[in-house]
Amino acid sequence: MSHTYEFARPALTVDVVVFALDEDDLKVMLIQRDLPPYEGAWALPGGFVRVEETLDDAARRELSEETGLRDIYLEQLYTAGQLDRDPRERVVTVAYYALVNLAGHAVQASTDARNAAWFGMNDLPPLAFDHEQILKMAHERLRTKVRYQPIGFELLPERFTLRQLQHLYEVILDRELDKRNFRKKVLGMEIVKETGEIEKDVSHRAARLYRFDKRKYDRLMKQGLHFEI
Amino acid sequence: MSHTYEFARPALTVDVVVFALDEDDLKVMLIQRDLPPYEGAWALPGGFVRVEETLDDAARRELSEETGLRDIYLEQLYTAGQLDRDPRERVVTVAYYALVNLAGHAVQASTDARNAAWFGMNDLPPLAFDHEQILKMAHERLRTKVRYQPIGFELLPERFTLRQLQHLYEVILDRELDKRNFRKKVLGMEIVKETGEIEKDVSHRAARLYRFDKRKYDRLMKQGLHFEI
DNA sequence: TATTTTGGTGTTTTGTTTACACTAAGTCAA
DNA sequence: TTGACTTAGTGTAAACAAAACACCAAAATA
Numbered sequence: 001m002s003h004t005y006e007f008a009r010p011a012l013t014v015d016v017v018v019f020a021l022d023e024d025d026l027k028v029m030l031i032q033r034d035l036p037p038y039e040g041a042w043a044l045p046g047g048f049v050r051v052e053e054t055l056d057d058a059a060r061r062e063l064s065e066e067t068g069l070r071d072i073y074l075e076q077l078y079t080a081g082q083l084d085r086d087p088r089e090r091v092v093t094v095a096y097y098a099l100v101n102l103a104g105h106a107v108q109a110s111t112d113a114r115n116a117a118w119f120g121m122n123d124l125p126p127l128a129f130d131h132e133q134i135l136k137m138a139h140e141r142l143r144t145k146v147r148y149q150p151i152g153f154e155l156l157p158e159r160f161t162l163r164q165l166q167h168l169y170e171v172i173l174d175r176e177l178d179k180r181n182f183r184k185k186v187l188g189m190e191i192v193k194e195t196g197e198i199e200k201d202v203s204h205r206a207a208r209l210y211r212f213d214k215r216k217y218d219r220l221m222k223q224g225l226h227f228e229i
Numbered sequence: 230m231s232h233t234y235e236f237a238r239p240a241l242t243v244d245v246v247v248f249a250l251d252e253d254d255l256k257v258m259l260i261q262r263d264l265p266p267y268e269g270a271w272a273l274p275g276g277f278v279r280v281e282e283t284l285d286d287a288a289r290r291e292l293s294e295e296t297g298l299r300d301i302y303l304e305q306l307y308t309a310g311q312l313d314r315d316p317r318e319r320v321v322t323v324a325y326y327a328l329v330n331l332a333g334h335a336v337q338a339s340t341d342a343r344n345a346a347w348f349g350m351n352d353l354p355p356l357a358f359d360h361e362q363i364l365k366m367a368h369e370r371l372r373t374k375v376r377y378q379p380i381g382f383e384l385l386p387e388r389f390t391l392r393q394l395q396h397l398y399e400v401i402l403d404r405e406l407d408k409r410n411f412r413k414k415v416l417g418m419e420i421v422k423e424t425g426e427i428e429k430d431v432s433h434r435a436a437r438l439y440r441f442d443k444r445k446y447d448r449l450m451k452q453g454l455h456f457e458i
Numbered sequence: 459t460a461t462t463t464t465g466g467t468g469t470t471t472t473g474t475t476t477a478c479a480c481t482a483a484g485t486c487a488a
Numbered sequence: 489t490t491g492a493c494t495t496a497g498t499g500t501a502a503a504c505a506a507a508a509c510a511c512c513a514a515a516a517t518a
Contacts, residue, residue, distance in 0.1 A: 005240075008232045008280035012239055012321060051237035051319050055310035079308045079323050081284035090280050092241060092323075094308050163464080180467070181507065204463040205515040392495080409498070410476065433494045434484040 010090040015046030017097040017138035021155040032115040038128035073099040073154040097138040099154035153212040161207035239319040244275030246326040246367035250384040254349040261344040267357035302328040302383040326367040328383035382441040390436035
């Protein structure tokens with residue numbers, strides 16, 4: 001079935017920059033394209049927005065179809081509308097970024113894409129379309145936002161050590177932080193809570209496990225308080 | 230001439246929240262609709278994105294057609310895609326916000342809209358579509374962004390007094406600032422420059438006129454320095 | 459049981475932010 | 489022309505926040 005409109009309409013897509021964190025650095029999920037244009041090149045997961053779904057729904061659906069990831073933190077980034085960003089026709093894309101903890105979510109490439117894989121931010125292949133630009137913007141947004149919104153926790157397992165949390169900030173902000181000052185600050189804000197447990201299977205003294213206390217955070221923010229790292 | 234596609238496509242529009250500042254208050258430009266839906270209601274200026282123009286171009290074109298405003302500061306806000314935001318059909322809109330100084334730009338309602346007018350942010354009429362939500366978001370963005378980006382200057386004439394600048398921040402941030410601390414901070418950052426002139430036609434002691442020094446600002450930012458009010 | 463690795467903890471110094479009040483310059487009206 | 493009024497312009501001290509800095513404890517491993 002086809003659809004006819006009085007005026008020409010741009011196609012509308014969503015693209016998602018999915019970030020994750022491993023021991024060493026920040027990773028992005030990419031998909032190898034199995035269709036022209038840019039056949040064989042790596043690209044952000046994404047696809048067309050259906051007329052009966054919201055933008056957020058479209059982003060979640062594409063992510064689930066192409067990578068198997070679901071129930072993850074997702075936020076709109078910006079909308080790219082250059083005239084020549086797709087060689088076939090006018091395509092406007094709403095870009096999102098997502099944060100996932102590697103431990104909790106196994107990735108499986110599925111029917112839509114030949115291959116899905118994680119790439120280190122310092123080891124990226126050439127990307128299709130304007131995806132390099134979108135990725136750059138997402139990275140920048142993550143860097144600025146992580147400092148005043150507690151989104152970093154989305155990259156960690158539910159229970160984490162303060163070392164892991166500090167490591168997260170060091171990787172994202174790309175600078176070293178002082179252990180004592182960091183712990184003072186985080187614990188002082190009272191937005192993480194001890195679980196009473198300690199980490200297991202490590203070949204050194206085990207650290208306490210904490211979890212992010214969202215209730216407490218929301219209460220503090222309502223009082224006009226301030227989160228900042 | 231009509232256009233046919235294999236899959237249904239949402240319509241794509243742009244909407245612009247135009248802010249200005251007068252002596253008392255932050256103002257927004259609204260347009261009274263002369264067509265259904267929401268005939269007679271006030272709405273943000275905006276309209277359909279043409280297939281051969283970028284999103285920014287569409288926003289500028291609509292703004293110019295509907296309000297006569299041109300060459301003003303414009304920045305993308307976010308893209309709204311709820312299913313029911315327009316009663317006629319699925320419409321996705323890319324929202325922008327714009328800043329203009331009232332002195333430099335006379336507003337003229339033109340053919341597209343019966344009427345364009347400024348409204349104080351504390352004295353808004355009911356708005357068409359989801360424009361209230363978009364406006365709220367734009368206001369929030371302005372409040373946060375003005376503190377760490379020198380966009381406030383866009384709301385002032387090219388030459389301004391420190392009193393005007395302080396007033397701007399007080400209105401946008403909705404709190405009083407200390408005169409001495411404010412001046413210390415602004416002059417200390419060295420991003421405004423004395424023009425050597427003083428204001429005219431005021432019925433009290435005339436203040437010095439300054440202008441924003443963009444070159445200096447860019448240089449400071451390149452050195453990794455920080456703007457914050 | 460000695461060695462290695464990471465966990466966990468306070469104090470001092472430095473810089474930043476806030477609070478606060480008076481004199482100077484010009485306008486206006488009596 | 490003088491007195492009253494309005495806004496311009498200026499510095500210091502106190503409070504608070506950020507940064508620098510080093511050692512002992514606990515657990516694992518050889």
